[in-house]
Amino acid sequence: MTASSTAARPAATSVARRVSWVGCYGALLAVALLALAGIDDAARAGHAWAHTAFWAVMLVLFAGAAFGVCRRAAPAGERLQLLVLLGLGLYVAKVLHSPAGFTFHDELVTQRSVVDLRRTGVLFSHNPVVRAYPLYPGFELASLALARASGLSPFAAGLVVIGLARLMLTVALFRLLEHASGSERIAGIGGLLYVANPSFVFFDAQAAYESFALPLAVTALAVVALAADARSRGQRRALVGLAVVLVAAVVVSHHATSYALFVLLVAWTVVSVVRRRHGCEAELAVVLPVLGAALLFVAGWLAVVGGSTQGYLGPIVGGAVRKTVALVTGAGGGKAPFRSPGGPANSVVEQLSAYASVAIALALLIAGVWRLRRVKAPHAVATVLLALALVYPASLALRLTQAGVETSTRASEFVFLGLALVGGGALAAARGRGARAGVVLLLSIAFAGGIVVGWAPASRLPGRPLVDADPRSVEPYDEAAAVWAARHLPAGSRLVGDRASMLLMAAAGDLDPVVGRVSGLHVADLVTSTAFGAADRKIVRRDVVQFIVVDRRLSGDRPVVGYYVDRDEPRAFAYRAPLPPAAIAKFAAQPELARIYDNGEISIYSTAGMRAGAR
């Protein structure tokens, strides 16, 4: 791998060199973001053209930066600046989706932990939606500290913290790739490829613990890599110390990210040991103490705080692997890739771009590996990232089952670190007339396809309300009911309802949703059954369900996420029609249920009479 040259260029290019690409891109970014604000509003008003305009603006945002990054004559630092602007611009694009409050699933779950922490000042409180969140409170602490110190709302503070994290991620990623490849151009192109990963634009921009921990982890890797190049012992110690602090911050912020970081550090150590006689002694000297600290922190946190997260992660990862194995052996069925179980579907062009993005990534992986036969990786970290890239095909296999989609999407934010180096190297080697345009075109397709792969069509833009569609289900009626519940119902009361209602009631209403099974009965049946029977009474009484929240709109459409209450309900991902109106009306016919709240769309029933009758 070779460093990009910034030596003298022919006179014909001198004018182009005097034009600041960063300056032009900054202006383009400003216009594009203003246009996107208008497009989001048009989508809220239900204009169909907004979707086409959304893709146009996103592609302009990406391609504008890509053209600058891929220039061979780019001055030192310009690629990093463009990558930072692109990363932050895409983050603002996500903010424009929901500029007045959190609406994405993970953000709402996090909000519950933030509210609890703010109210009680006690760490590790119970989160009724996802138990793991409060056990890794790094993001909650950072955003709450900013909110308290500055007077900002927790919403604004969360946006600022994740914005800072995004800034850190792009800078650290660039530095890591630059160190591993020895080339600023490969680092820039690799950075663009990383931006094309399915999680980057939306999932990793959520104000939640994973979006906070990932940048810390990548920065830890970058600092370790840079420590290996330190010129004195003092410098090396300072950087190793910084890396240890970053590892500690990752461990208290997110479980899976801390495990991934630990595994990468182990791999890095092993490769450094194997290649210690071939110029990797310096890397071994710095990675070993960081690995030791990581082992200590991860094991300590698991033992003291995070042990119960295995009960959360195990079923997700285990289910994904089991279903994939079942699919391969013919014992189970798969799912159509890049299709949502309900709600708006991807267009044919969008599906094609998704397939193309996967094909491009695979082709770049093969080309990159082929190229590395001739180019010896200068650092052990490059070998580690190469090994990471080879995991990509396996992560794709998980996507063929419904249970594996989530694991595959989350794996992409790590796997693409390796793919960025390998693919970036392959693309940077492209030469000849029109090579730059071709590279930008490939990267742009990969970027668009990445969004299609990683984020459901219903959630890319705001719009008319949809049934159980996460951001599209957070509407004034739902918010009003949750605010009322926070004011009038006892905090921590147990309630049953559909997924979207329960999420908002937990986040803004301070109530505790009940899901899963009670005495072998699915709690979800309480919502989806057409008649209120003995089984429903049993659930209410045995699981002490205090309130039932009923959304009349549930009978209007199928659930976009594939289920009404939880993913284990009997007909999850198999609904062919909306709930019948009888499923909504059954509560009104029950004399033991008191309807204590109504706003036209949302009703809340108290079960006090039914539970009293059982005593």
Next chain:
Amino acid sequence: MIRRWPALGVALLAAASAACIWAGASGPPRAVSGLLLVCVLPGAAIVGALGLRRAPLEAVVLAGAVSLALAALAGVAAAAAHAGLDARTTAALLAGVTVAASALWLAGVGTGSGPVQAEVRVPWRAAPGGALLGVLVAVAGAGAAIAVAHRDAVARDRATPVSELWIAGARSHALLEVGVRNGTRHRGTYNLTVQWERCLARRTLVLAAGKQRVVRFRYAARAGQTVVVELRRGSAGPLQLREVLP
């Protein structure tokens, strides 16, 4: 340049210490979070941004200084909030401190001479003036876009007429309290009826936008009877509550 670090560092350290002491006085979570916020995030970002390959130690020092500067800003905001200043005054104060600190930092890094100036690469300054202008335009554009999107989203939410009706309490003592909230942007005239056994009570309510009221009804119904409350506004479908008397 290197001679300027101690003075700058001591000044920032003093301010940051005050901020951390204030933050720590409020309990462990805030102290821990303050540490995370002011040291890890911005520090790591700046360390990476400044190109550690060329000047690792100086970059770490600079990162620490910037982190401490952020802590000082947090301290200013906290002190302002503690002193009871309103949000606008606090924001102005913060802006002033930010500008002053930025000017100090740029002056220190940009005009000095010696090893730090020679080795520390500051990307935004190294780029042509057009780049800096472009970044400023991008920041302004992003800010304007967020402001526009926020205004539009809030306006659409407010345009959705959410009226609310709820049972507010005191049901077991022959007294029913019903809460009504008018969520629209306009005044709302409501017809409220409460029915129990064969009796019916009516009220007409006029509520300003976003206002709520609790209405009391006295009744004389037996235990186990059902009270039905209904709220109508114009031709819109009724909101309905139902309570079984204990």
